[in-house]
Amino acid sequence: MPEKIEPSAVLNEYISYIRLEKNYSSRTISEYENDIKEFYVFLSQEGLADLSSVEYSEARLYVTTLYDKGLSRMTISRKISSIRSLYKFCNARFGIDDNAFRLLYHPKKEQRLPAFFYEEELAALFSVGDGCSPKSLRNQALLELLYATGIRVSELVAISLRDIDNALGIVKVMGKGSKERYIPFGSFAMEALESYLAVGRPSLMKNKNHQNVFVNLRGDPITARGVRHVLNGMMEEAAIHRKIHPHMLRHSFATHMLSNGADMRTVQELLGHSQLSSTQVYTHITKEHLRKTYMNTHPRA
Known part of the structure; x- marks a missing residue:
């Protein structure tokens, strides 16, 4: 990724993309944006300069931090999907390698059946x-x-x-x-x-x-x-x-x-x-x- 493109600028471009081209709902856009901002905090804490610096080991570490927070598997799976989608966009737009999250497995969802009325x-x-x-x-x-x-x-x-x-x-x-x-x-x-x-x-x-x-x-x-x-x-x-x-x-x-x-x-x-x-x-x-x-x-x- 060119150095002049900051992570915040990447996020802005990505949000515009899913809003205008993918036509995602406002709720979905908000969830994606929050997930990515949370990931950005992780990058800063780990001293990673930008998205291109992340390798598979860092991606695994990030998932571990999510489990440490006590999040459900469904929530973690959604966050992985959000970041994987961001990297797919960056790969197409900026040529960033997206293997780190593309190869990451999704945690198996709990078999929680929806509640209904008799x-x-x-x-x-x-x-x-x-x-x-x-x-x-x-x-x-x-x-x-x-x-x-x-x-x-x-x-x-x-x-x-x-x-x-x-x-x-x-x-x-x-x-x-x-x-x-x-x-x-x-x-x-x-x-x-x-x-x-x-x-x-x-x-x-x-x-x-x-x-x-x-x-x-x-x-x-x-x-x-x-x-x-x-x-x-x-x-x-x-x-x-x-x-x-x-x-x-x-x-x-x-x-x-x-x-x-x-x-x-x-x-x-x-x-x-x-x-x-x-x-x-x-x-x-x-x-x-x-x-x-x-x-x-x-x-x-």
């Missing part, structure tokens, strides 16, 4: 609220749409009025990498949305003027944190004593679809997964659930 738990969730107040209508529509479509919370909060075709039962969402996809939803979500859009949302808007479908009690677009607050409140009301995160509804959608006979390619497309391997994890959930049910109920298990 159908009886969801039935309890769907039964909370009076079903009449604007807040209750919103909460019901929000819950129904998350479970009916398996969309991410970031996708939910970005949905605008023009993205929903309630007559056809289809919603358009903008997924990772600015990829659009159209997802069908059923009669329960359709009915909940109709009631919310006709009665609940107009009441909550309080003369605000925007197109976001889901709003908070002040009429502003609801945030991902606001969705978590809504779901936690519904969990308490339903007396379900579990920790919840909104992604559990996405996990539940996928798990229940596969359990009831949906093919994996269809579920992959509905979830917006670019790799089938991301969807396959849900087959492990359904198999584990079947095994536990068998062991708990069969007389000679």
